[in-house]
Amino acid sequence: MAIPSISQGVKAWGAAIKEDLRVEPSEADQRWSNKDLEPTPPERRVYHWYNYLLYFIGTGFNNWSGGSSVIGVGLGWKAAIAITFVANIIAGMAVAANCKAAARYHIGFPAIARSVYGMWGSSYQVGVRAILAAVWYATQIYSGASYLGVMLTAVFGTHFTSIPNHVPASIGYTTQDFLCYFLVWLIYLPLLLRRPHQMRWLFAVACALSFPSILALFIYCMVQSGGRISLDDQFGSSSATLSTTSQRTWQVVYALTSTISNGSPYIESIPDMARWAHSPLSPIPTTLFTNSVFNPLSAVLGILGTSALQVAIGQTLWTPWDVMTYMLEQHTSAAGRFGVFCLAFTWLFQTLSQNVSSNMIPFGADTSMLWPRYINMTRGYLIVHFLAWVICPWKIYASAETFLDFMGAYGIFMGPAISIMLCEYYVFSRGNLFVPSLYDGRGATNKHYWYTGGWNIQAYIAYIVAVGLCFIGFVNKVGATVPQVGVELGYLGWFLTFSTGWIVYYVVVKVWPHQNVQYTKNLKWEELAATDYGVQGVLHGVPSYPSDEEERQESEEGGIKSS
Template identity: 30%
Template sequence: MPSSEGQVSNWKRFRHAFSSPSAFHNALRLKSSTSFLINEDLLPSPISRQTWTIWSFFAYWWSESWNVSTWSVGASLIALGATIRDALLVVFFANLLSAVVIVLNGRAAARYHVGYPVLSRVSFGIYGQYFVVVLRSILGIIWGGVQLYFEGQFISVCLRCIFPGWERIPNGIPASQHITTQVMVGFFLAFLFTIPFLFVHTSRIQHLFSVKSVVMPLAGLGIVIWATTSNGGVSSGALATTATKSSVSVFAWGIVSQFNSVMGANSALLVTVPDLARYSKTKNAQLWGQLISLPIGQTICAAFGVITTSAVLSMWGEAYWNPYDLLNGILDHSYSSKARAGVFFASACFAFATLGTSIACNFIPFAADVTCLLPKYINIVRGQLLCLIIAFAIVPWRIVATANGFLNFLSGYSIFQGPVVAIMLVDYFIIRHGNLSMSNIFTAAPHARYHYFHGFNLRAFGAFVVGFLLPLPGFAASFGHTIGSAATHMYSLGWVLSFLMGGLSYWLFCVVFKVPGDDGRHSFEALVVEANETVIEGSVVDGGSSIVDGEGSLPDKEARVKTEIA
C-alpha cells in the first residue's frame, strides 16, 4: 500500500539521518534555501498558502483579545487609580489605535505576501534587518515564557479541581521565587501540551483561533454571571473606592501612562503583523478582519475582568487582579462539587485560550523572524519549537509578580518597538508609495536598491535612535534611577512618543538623503502585479532555486521557470 511504502521511506530517511555526522547535517538543511536570504518561509507565500479570510483575521484578533493580560489590565488600571469608566475608555481607544496601525502595517504583506523579516529589509537594509528581527525575537521569547507560565497556572487549577490533595503537596520552592511546586508542575505540562500545535504551519493554524473565539468568551461570560449572581449585582463602585485619589495633573498623566501600558502590550504585534497578513486571501481580508475585532474584543474582555474583580471584592474583601488567582480563590471559599466543576471548565478554557495566545503572539512571530537568521536550517515549524525550548528555560513568573511590575514591563519595551513600526509605515506609504522590488529584496548585490550603505539603511537606524531616545531616561528610571518630572512624563507617553518621533525623523532623513531606486515615482502600489509576476516566473518547484541564485544575484530571464512556489 502507498501509505506503508511512505512510512518505510520515512523510517529509512530517519535512520539514515543518524548514520553519520554528514548525513545528520544534510537532514537538517532545508533544500529550499539557496542563499542566506531565502528559504520556503522567506519567499512570498504561494497561492496555496494564501488561506486567511476576513473571518480568519476576525477570529484571530477576537480570540487574541480573550487572554490573561487583557482580563487583568482593566482591573490593574483601576487598582492603580483609574475609575472603571476611565479604564475601559483607555482600553478601547488604545486598541482602536492599535487596530489602525495593525491594518496599515499589514498592507504591504497582504499585497506582496512576504513577512516581517523580508519587509524589514526594505526599511532597514539587507543586513540591517537582523537587528530589528533579533529585537522582536527577544520579546517573543519573554512573552512566550510568560504565557507558558499563565497556562501552567490554569493547568494547576484544573489539577486542584480533580485531586483534593493537590494543594497539600509539599512545596520546597522558596517564596521569594514567586512560584510553587504545583504551578511548576503545571508549567511543565503546559510545555508538553504546546508541542503538538507547533508542528502546524501558520497558513493552517487559523482554525485553532476560530475555536478559541467561541469557547473563551463563553467561559468569561460564565465567570461574570457567577460573580454578579453570587454578589447580588455588579457593585461597580467597589474597585473605585479602593483607588488612591490624586490631583488632576497626576491623574491625567496616570491615564496617559495607562494608555501607554495597553499599547505596550500590543506593540510587538504591531510590528510583526506582516507574518500573519502575508497569508491574506485577498488584499482587504486583513483590513476588515483586524480593524473591527481587536478594540471591541479587548474592551469586552477587560470589562468582564473589571466586573468580576469588583463583584468578588465586594463579596470577599479582596481584589483578584488575574483570573488564575480568582479561580483559586473560588476553590478556597468553596470546594464543593459544583464549584470544582465550574472552576475546572473555566480553567481549562483559559488554559486553551492562553495556548492560542502564546502560539499567535509569540511562537509564530518568533519562528517567522528567526527564519532569516539561519534560513538553511530554520523554517517556521522548527522556529516555533526553538522558541518553546528557550521560553521554557527562562523565569517568567518574576515579571508578573505584582500589578505594578507587570505594567512597567509592558510600558518599557514598547519604546523600542514604536520607532520600528513607524519607520516601516513611512517607508512604505510615503517614501515608496507602496511599490517594492522583489528582485532587489532577495539579492545582496552591492548595486541593489535595498543594500544601502554596506547593507544598512542609516536613515532608518538614525530615526530608530531618535525615536526611543526621549523616553529612554524614564525607562532607566523604572530600574531604580532618579529622574526629573519632564523625563517621567515623556516616558508616560512611551510608545506614542517613540512612534511619532521615529516616523517623523525617518521622513526628514529621507527628504534630505534620498533613498535609492525609483519606487516613489510611481502611483500607489502600481508595481504590485509586476512584482508578484516576477516572483512566480523566478521560482522552481522543489528545485531549490528562486528569483536569485545561491550567490544572491539575479539569474538570467531565460532560465526562469513559470510555476507556483512549492
C-alpha cells in the first residue's frame, strides 16, 4: 500500500509543478496579459494588516549594517542614528504612498507602470527594475552563502575549513565558498513554485527569528566590551572629521540620500506585495510603523554593537557573518558552536525571506509583463534563479568596487520613476485607474493609456530632466572626475530626482495634458475602484473593449466609445 501512495504523491507533485509552470492565458490579448498580470482574485487577497506587520518586520528588522555608510563619511554615531531614523521614516512614507494603487486595485507594479508610462513606455521602467532585481537576487544568495559558511564551520570545524581549494585566485571565490553558494541556491528551489499568497508563513517565521537574531548579536557585542561604547573616540565626531559647516551639511545630505537610495528598489517594488492585500489599507499603517521603529532600530543596534565589539577587540567588524566568524574563533566548545550555528541560521533565513520578497517576486512580475505569452511568475522565478550563476556576485564583491558604487547610486533612476507614478495617481488620475485598458494593446480602442504610440511623452520628459540633473554625480560614482558642483548634485541624488520628477511632470501635464486627463478630471477620488475587476474579470463592463459586433466594427472605423 505504501508504494502506490508514494507514487500517487509523486504524480500529484509533478502535476502541481506542471500547472505552476503553465502560462495561463488571459481573457485579454495574450500579447499583453496573462493571469499573473490580471488583478488578484478575491480568494488570493490573504494579506491582512497583521500579515503585513509580520512581513515588514521579518524583511526589515535585520539592518545591522545600515549605519555603516553614515559613520564612514565621518559624521559620528549621533548623526548616524538621527539620519537612520529620518531616512527610514521618509522611505516609509514613500512605501506607504506607493502601496495605495496596488492595494486598491489589486494590481502589481508592471500594470501600474502602464497607466503612467504607456503600454510600450512602461517596458523600459519594468526592464530597469528587472535588471536591478536580478543583480541583487544573486548578491543576496552570496550573503546567504556567507551565513551557511559559518554554519558549516560550526558543525564540521577544520573538516570544512581545510577543504582544498581548486579555484583560481583570480575568481575571487574558493571551493568552500562555491559549495555554500550552491547549497543556498538549492534551498531556494521549493520557494520557486510558490506565489506570494502562499508565502505568509515564510515572512511570519522570518519575523519570529528576527528578534532573537539581532538581539543575540547585540548582547554578545555588549558583553564582550563590558557595556563600554566609545563611539566618539572609535568612529570620530563630526567636528573633528569635517572642518567647515558647508562640509558637514553636504555630508549629512549625502548620508541621508544614500541611505534612502539603498532602499529605493524596495520602494518601487512594494506594489507587487501590496496587490495581495485583503483591504486597501492593510499594508499602509504597518509600513509606516515598521519603517519608523523597527528598521532604524536594527541599524542603531548594529552601530552600537559594532562599536562595543571594536572597543573589546580593536577591530571593526561590520557584517554579521564576520562577527559570527570571530565568535567561532573565541568559543570552540560544542555549546558555543551550537549557539553560533543557530544564530547564523536565523540570519540566513531572514536573508532568504528578504530576497524572495524584494527581488524574486518583482523579477517574476516584471518578466511576466515583458513576455506575457511565454513567461508567468513561476517561470520568471526560475530565470532569475539560474541568472544567479551568470551574474557571478563573487566577482562583484571581489574586484568591482566601482560597480557597487554604481548600484548604490542607482537611486537617481528610481526616484523620478516613483515620484512620476505617485503624481499621476494622486493628482491627475485622482486615484482612478481604467483597469481593462491596462491590458489593451490597440491604439484605436485604448484611449486611456496608449498615449503617443504607446508612450507617455510627458512622463519621459519629466524622467529625463530629473535623471539628467544628477547624472553627472552618477558618473562621478562610477569613477569619472567631475567638477565639485557635479559631486554635490550627486550628493542630492534620490531627493533631487524624486522632487524634480514630480514637479516637472506636474508642470508639463498642466501645460500639455495627456489624453487621459479628460477622462479623470471630473471623477471623484477613486471612483472607479468601486468596480472590482478581480471578481468580475478584466473585460467585464469595459467600454474600451467592444462588447458586440457593432461596437467592434465602430472601433475599427475609428470611432471611440465613451467610457
